[in-house]
Amino acid sequence: MSNRQFPGPHDVEPIKGTEGWERMYPYQYPFTRDDPERAAYEKGMFWFYDGLHYPEPMYPFDMIWDEAWYLALSQFNTRIFSIPPVYGVDHRIINGYVYITPVAVKDPKEVEKRVGHFIERAGYYYQNWDALVDKWEVKIKATISGIENVKVDPLPELEDMSVVVEGLGESKGYKLLKAYDDIIDLGIRCWQYHFEFLNLGYAAYVTFMDYCQKQFPDIPLQSVTQMVSGIDVLMYRPDEELKNLARLAVELDMANVVCAHDSFAPAQAAMSTTNSGRKWLDALEKARYPWFNVSSGTGWYHHDRSWNDDLDLPFSSIRMYVEQLIAGQSIERPTEQVAKERDRITAEYRALLPDADAVEAYDQLLQTARTVFPYVENHLFYVEHWFHSVFWNKIREVGAIMKDHGFIADIEDVWFLKRAEIKEALWDLVTAWATGVKPRGPKVWPTEIAWRKGVMDKFRQWKPPPALGVPPDVIQEPFTVVLWGITNDSLKAWSKAREATNLTDIKQFTGFAASPGTVEGKARVCRLASEIRDLQAGEILVAPTTSPTWAPAFSKIKACVTDVGGIMCHAAIVCREYGMPAVVGTGHATSILKTGQLIRVNGTTGEITVLD
Amino acid sequence: MPNHHPLVCLFQDCNRESLALVGGKVSSLGELINAGVRVPPGFAVTTQGFRQFFREGGLDREVYSRLKGLTEPETQAIETACDEIRQMVEAAPISIELEDLIAEQYRRLSMHCNVPAVPVAVRSSATAEDLPGASFAGQQDTYLWVRGVDTLLTDVRRCFASLFTARAVAYRLRMGFAHEDVDLCVGVQKMANSATAGVMFTLNPANGDRSSIVINSNFGFGESVVSGEVTPDEFLVNKISLEVVRRAIPKKEIFYAVDRESHSSRRYDVPLERQSVQSILDEDIAELVRMGKAIERHYGRPMDIEWAVDGDMPTGGNVFILQARPETVWSSRQAAEKPAAKSAIEHILATVMTGKKVS
Secondary structure, three states: OOOOOOOOOOOOOOOOOOOOHHHHOOOOOEOOOOOHHHHHHHHHOOEEEOOOOOOOOOOOOOHHHHHHHHHHHHHHHHHHOOOOOEEEEEEEEEOOEEEEEEEEOOOHHHHHHHHHHHHHHHHHHHHOHHHHHHHHHHHHHHHHHHHHOOOOOOOOOOOOHHHHHOOOOOOHHHHHHHHHHHHHHHHHHHHHHHOOOHHHHHHHHHHHHHHHHHHOOOOOHHHHHHHOOOOOOHHHHHHHHHHHHHHHHHHOOOHHHHHOOOOHHHHHHHHOOOHHHHHHHHHHHHHHHHHOOOEOOOOOOOOOOEOOOOOHHHHHHHHHHHHHHHOOOOOOOOHHHHHHHHHHHHHHHHHHOOOHHHHHHHHHHHHHHHHHHHHHHHHHHHHHHHHHHHHHHHHHHHHHHHHHOOOOOOHHHHHHOOHHHHHHHHHHHHHHHHHOOOOOHHHHHHHHHHHHHHHHHHHHOOOOOOEEOOOOOEEOOHHHHHOOOOOHHHHHHHHHHHHOOOHHHOOEEEOEEEEOOEEEEEEEEOOOHHHHHHOOOOOEEEEOOOOHHHHHHHHOOOEEEEOOOOOOOHHHHHHHHHOOOEEEOOOOHHHHOOOOOEEEEEOOOOEEEEOO | OOOOOOOEEEHHHOOHHHHHHHHHHHHHHHHHHHOOOOOOOEEEEOHHHHHHHHHHHHHHHHHHHHHOOOOOOOHHHHHHHHHHHHHHHHHOOOOHHHHHHHHHHHHHHHHHHOOOOOOEEEEEEEOOOOOOOOOOOOOOOEEEEEOOHHHHHHHHHHHHHHHHOHHHHHHHHHHOOOHHHOOEEEEEEEOOOEEEEEEEEOOOOOOOOOOEEEEEEEEEOOHHHHOOOOOOEEEEEEOOOOOEEEEEOOOOOEEEEEEOOOOEEEEEEOOHHHOOOOOOOHHHHHHHHHHHHHHHHHHOOOEEEEEEEEOOOOOOOOEEEEEEEEOOHHHHHHHHOOOOOOOHHHHHHHHHHHOEEOO
């Protein structure tokens, strides 16, 4: 390992002009210097940059999800299911970027003790998976309807008469504080549910992967994932809705209207003048709830607006599909073909197993992996997309009130405050309103926010190292491997990219072989989902990471390359469904490659080659 | 087969049931062809043909009476008798009918291969040779690079005669096989004029992975690969996706090709500009993999295979399997280490306990 060095967690140079940045984040997040015991612990751990969730520096408010999953994942590992050799995942932040590390249980006796609990507890979940997932759906839907129903009302000059005649005994000021608490509480609760099944799901998945690799040392990981592909999951539903709308537009003879407009509003105006047009608009309206609650990003950032927030996003995708339909191209996912290929691969490997015991284990583990798979995918739609999309807008409603009271200059400034600071500011705001005096906030926050914006700009120009500290020999946290793709090979590739003085000099690099096949084509680097509008048919998409919003891109491209992600990330799954090559978790593809470059993507070996 | 007791028959018309007619070697060639495996084309002079030849003019009576009363310890007497018998057999005429059949098949083979007077290998294939514990048969005579009808007929007779080498006779005496019960067939097969050849394992010999196929290849005959005289090109192919997962193309400095004068293979230098060139086309790799899978399916176990790409034949139909035997190293090891059967949760526990190796 000694030859694979990343900077130590305390050796990262501070950025000039950002001094004091630590106060933008929870106080326990920065690496410590004044606590020798904690510093020694930090030094002994291997921290990797969580670029999967955070391609950008953290906004103080957006840290809520980081804290939420910090708690949720860790508690399920440590305190609920008792994953024997591993506790939770610890978090730190440096220059606005989150680093995480799985925490191992070091005492063998403790591990031993945890085994019994694990068998009993996790065993119960696996055995009752479907019934518990049904329960989960009820809980998550209640949480979503909870957030949809939170009322954030402005503070009136004088309370409504109903407060008096109904004897309510509560003011709008109190209600605002409570509404904010409810929004935050629902958010944290939503993330409790998010992890209820996820780690167990990944563990089952990794186990099947391991079993296959033990039986077939040469088996490409994507063959294992192909065996679990072709299962219908919610994630495809929003995209299917767009395709249906595209088909309907053609059917209703509205294709020319769709194609004639670059954005939704004028198209809507044109449509509303005809019967067919109105029929189409009705269908669109029906599809919007809940299916347009899809984030344009990963859902992790407040600026990842949903389709419902910006109908131009789904509209341009619909238009893309309409154009393809008119050109006589198929816009179907080759579901049948994928299922057929899945069955072939599954049967062929099965036939090569040495004996009946091996076949039994294979069948059992495959079945378990297929059982857990839909949850592993579906939670994304409920939590990161649907809930988050509603959540961000509720906070915007709070921000609007803060703006009205002069606490912030713009609603979008609210993200520069920590959630606890917003609560404090709301107290300031509400008590001043109640008292009939001026609050202190308007003199405090705008200045602080202006400074924080400057700091964030500097953070943005900084490239966070992929990892800090010394890599361990073994990583036991199931997530770390499946989602982030932290393995020997990925670390090697990342450190290689780090050594290169000029990233654009790199002519060959590797990532995770996530979906098999080899193609050559022109690269199209899209850092944001909105940039997929520029995609030309047959190009190779190069993105930091992808999410369901990127779905329309996949019917145009012939391969996909991402910076971050393991073989279970969105891009990997979708490419397997489309049967096109994908290489994910390359670390730096969006920095190394340039739009227009001719590249070769080998989804079987994970190699990317620059050809010109 | 139109005639159930033909004197001469094509390889592709043979199968398991033809064992008594064409011997083990040729019947298994027929089986392979019917399983979709391409082997160098050829035909067999059947045991029926052998018997007809042997009975003609009372050759059999003469031979058997000459052997009568001999016992195994009389090595000198056996030696003398066998020398006489072989001279007799090699000099005996082949009936006009049989001669005509052999000549016709040979000419057809030449036409099929697009090579006038195509060089063939002439091999004996005894009916008992491949049976367990009876790997004696006739002395296994093989004549390579045989060209022209006359030479072919001579060598067929020499093969017939090989049933009566001193060693074969002594062996039969020791094992208590009657000389009259052992039949012989002669296989006549196109010599693979290997432009490229090598070996193929239907598992990865490095780790025993049965989902992999490993192919080694060099220019010319497979000899250079089998003997280890060159580091051959190596391809790791995924048996299920059929993709070449890994390829190594080292420098190959020598190769073997036929020296038509001496009818034997000779070492040559690979021209400098070709040394680092991949010695087999990707399409041929795909064809080999397809056949490797068919052979494995046919025998129901991992196989160790010799193959060649024939330079005489047009591409698309010139990748041939020369030999296939069961792989033994991993097949026996896998049976030995059987993991304890576990429930899914125990498997999952084992996974989280082991974690993922990073280094």
